[in-house]
Amino acid sequence: MMMVMTAWLSTCITAAFTPKKYLWSAATLHSFLATLFSLAWFYYHNFSFSDDFFTIDNISGPLIMLTCWLFPLTMLASQSKLNLEPVNRQRMYIANGIFLQLTTLLAFSVSDMMLFFIFFEASLIPTLIVITRWGIQGRRLEAGMYLTFYTMSGAIPLIICLLKLYVFQNILLPSIMMFMPNSVITITFPGLFWATYNMAFLVKMPLYCLHLWLPKAHVEAPIAGSMVLAGTLLKLGGYGMIRMSAFLPDSTTNETMFFMMVAIFGILSTSFMCLRQTDLKSLIAMSSISHMNLVVAAILVHTPWSYSGAMVIMIAHGLTSSAMFCLANMSYERTNTRAMIILRGMILILPLAWSWWIVVALYNIAMPPLINFTGEFLIMTSLFNWSHFMFLLVMLNLIFTTAYTLYVLWAIQRGPVPQHIKSLQPINTRENIIMFLHILPVILIMFFPHLIMFS
Structure with a gap:
């Protein structure tokens, strides 16, 4: 899995040192090559790879494929507008997109739920930068604040629950917890318990009544931001809910x-x-x-x-x-x-x-x-x-x-x-x-x- 991450990190070198004339063509070509290499690596391992830090299975595999496939398309879609900006800003835009790609891939592939939480929340940083810096409307700062406060409000109960679960189980690996004899947690209010664990994911998807940040973010974001938001970031919520079901008692x-x-x-x-x-x-x-x-x-x-x-x-x-x-x-x-x-x-x-x-x-x-x-x-x-x-x-x-x-x-x-x-x-x-x-x-x-x- 580190080979895949290295392939994506190498695109930063292309973004940093390619001459301005060939910047977008080289970055797009490099991202397509990284995508093809990643997909070939996943299919070679039949989407059943697992080690101490990463897990690829039937749940994360399709979403990883989607994430890899959409990134070079965002590079293609962003060229026409960003070609008018100074070259340093173009390089920063590509580097920010690569950082967003890496955080999303790591969120989908890490095996420990605490690491998943870290990368799940880390994806907020490049998304916020894309909207507030390269947004196309005057209210992009307001959209960024909506995104930040909604995301962080949902993250607070999740981090508390994960820490409590770690104290209770001493481990946060879904593949191991399913076979532990004391994996069932006794609870009094199962509905509230379920909502507390899944609030961050319900905000990210988003559930109705928690959705006000999404139309603002889409309207203010550039085309790459809208593609990534709709294509992969919303899916982090669904992936998190499915993964978290291994920790929770059957409701x-x-x-x-x-x-x-x-x-x-x-x-x-x-x-x-x-x-x-x-x-x-x-x-x-x-x-x-x-x-x-x-x-x-x-x-x-x-x-x-x-x-x-x-x-x-x-x-x-x-x-x-x-x-x-x-x-x-x-x-x-x-x-x-x-x-x-x-x-x-x-x-x-x-x-x-x-x-x-x-x-x-x-x-x-x-x-x-x-x-x-x-x-x-x-x-x-x-x-x-x-x-x-x-x-x-x-x-x-x-x-x-x-x-x-x-x-x-x-x-x-x-x-x-x-x-x-x-x-x-x-x-x-x-x-x-x-x-x-x-x-x-x-x-x-x-x-x-x-x-x-x-x-």
């Missing part, structure tokens, strides 16, 4: 019913709120909240099918939402606005972008036989077995998701063309490569599901 859904109700309400309300958004990035951020609340509901059901569905949804959403933010950035770079009423009529000016929008829209509404549909099918089946009424409520989300996806397509593609945007630069090769590399993994996983669902 019935009745004991966590309050959080299940909040998650289901969040699924429906955020999907419905997407129908009244006027900002394109805010709409995509709201849709991410809806999908992540579906993952929370699946984890609360606590069955093998629901856990499998949650993992598939996290992988599919990481690719789909990142692609949607890239498409939104294509329009923003040409019009300097995210208001959908101004972006109407784009099908006449950028017909190729319309094709990408159609494909990504099909992914977002979980059209069969895509992996998005597979994940939702597994979760819906688990919900149906748990409660028919809750299943019918969540089924309404399929209607709302289809409605706001069609609303986006109709609002920004159809209609008369505004007078001031009749002449725009066409979609270039770099942007087509970004979209193709977002869609390719979904197609591969659809035909070869063992790429992420291996034994």
Whole structure:
């Protein structure tokens, strides 16, 4: 595993010493090589690597693949705007992205839960720098404060619980704790106990009512920040909840019913709120909240099918939402606005972008036989077995998701063309490569599901 980390650290040398003329091309090429090397190393070990510090298994393996795949795409997507900045700032931006990549990979791969907590919280630092330094709006400092206070507020109970658990068990390794004879903790209030352990992860996902930081962060962040937030950082919350379940006693859904109700309400309300958004990035951020609340509901059901569905949804959403933010950035770079009423009529000016929008829209509404549909099918089946009424409520989300996806397509593609945007630069090769590399993994996983669902 240290070979993989060294491969990613070596990209810092490229960022520091490459001449300005070749900086972005060299950094992007190096990140692609690091990605290919990392994926080859993981497949060589069949995603079952384990030593004193690292553990790669069926839970962390797919998320590590997603993290490695998205980083070079963020490098491709960031070039057009950052090329205008001084070269030292460009180098700092790439180095900050590498630091964020390393903290995320370490959070997904470390075996000790205390180390996981450290890297889980360390990812806040480069994310905050990306938003507050390279944000594109005037309220980026406010977005950074929201992100910081929400994240740190959720981290306080988690660190206290981990310290208490270490005193109780003398170890924080999930693989060992499952076989310890005294691994069951006697508790009086299981619902409150579960919430205390998982509050940091519920904030990161985020659970509805804890989500106010996410739309602000997405709106203010540059394209790379939005891609990483939606693609990998939100998945740290789901990964943490699944990992933490090894430490906690088996809680019935009745004991966590309050959080299940909040998650289901969040699924429906955020999907419905997407129908009244006027900002394109805010709409995509709201849709991410809806999908992540579906993952929370699946984890609360606590069955093998629901856990499998949650993992598939996290992988599919990481690719789909990142692609949607890239498409939104294509329009923003040409019009300097995210208001959908101004972006109407784009099908006449950028017909190729319309094709990408159609494909990504099909992914977002979980059209069969895509992996998005597979994940939702597994979760819906688990919900149906748990409660028919809750299943019918969540089924309404399929209607709302289809409605706001069609609303986006109709609002920004159809209609008369505004007078001031009749002449725009066409979609270039770099942007087509970004979209193709977002869609390719979904197609591969659809035909070869063992790429992420291996034994």
